[in-house]
Amino acid sequence: MHNDMPAEIITAALPDVPAMVDLLMQDAERRQAHDPALWPLLDDAREKIVEAVTFALTAEKQPFRQSWLVAESDGGLVGLVHTVRVPVPPIYAGERGDPGLLMPEAFVAEDAPDGTLEALVDAGEADLRASGARLLLASFVCGDEWRGAFRARGYEPVTLYLSKSGLDGGSHFAGVRTATDEDIGGIVARSAEHRAILRELDMFWTIHPEADARFGSWMRKSLTLTDRDMLVSAPREDLDGYVIAQPASRLHFPPAHDICATGVIDDFFHRQFADPARMEESDAAAALLQAAEASFAPRGIRTAFLVCPAAWASKVAVLENAGYRTAMVWMIKR
16 A cells, blocks of 8 residues: 655665665565576675675775665655766766766665655756766666656666577687787777767767777786687788677676676677668678677676667667677666
């Protein structure tokens, strides 16, 4: 039975942690039910949530600015939302500062007063604006009610996170090989093309003037890291594409979930989908993607999580043809 009195939205404090953990466990279980392969729960999920929330509320040194807001009704908590300021990656200029993001760790209890979800979104936006955020993003995994609340406030999809489970191994993919130091120049050139397309698709991606040098430096560093695979397509003198398959990080996965068997493909570009509106007829991009998937198998990774701009229709088509499906959406407020 719903309470007719609206919930009060307040900043979370330490005494709220036990009730917050109860809500966040329900939130995590909802994601797990939505996609068990991508969102498995840790055996100690509750303890990990306690650690993460306590750290966010008490630690003097934070990796980024973050805040928890809770909805209170009849003396108990009936909802919450997590806001963060997302650090701008080094290859982007960040002319409007670190964006504010409403994280997918957001939940409203079934018995919450009507309007609680909308009140949490409004409070989250106000919190981010007060922190200095000039650009607002929102994310969700499941729940049309969240999508609807964001759309009603002017948000549109900007980035898709697609996933595929049950990855297979393999040893030979036509035209694909492991990257070497001699390939860095070609990777940087394709990355510059990649970034130019991003810029055309959405002004959100403002390229840093030193992007090539910064990206090249990171690629050389990445070649020394043993937890990832860097693969390229076509001859060294004129690469057609590149892909980096690496372990999942906590940036996209709330603390309740086990990410040991999940890998992330963040850098994936091939000339086959260089025209965002039309895909060339070729199997080359698919071969590069399959090689990245196969590289996960020896590492015990069975699920891939891949980042793609929502407006890049040809790249989305390559991914969907390969069996990927949208798992999380980031939206932007215009």
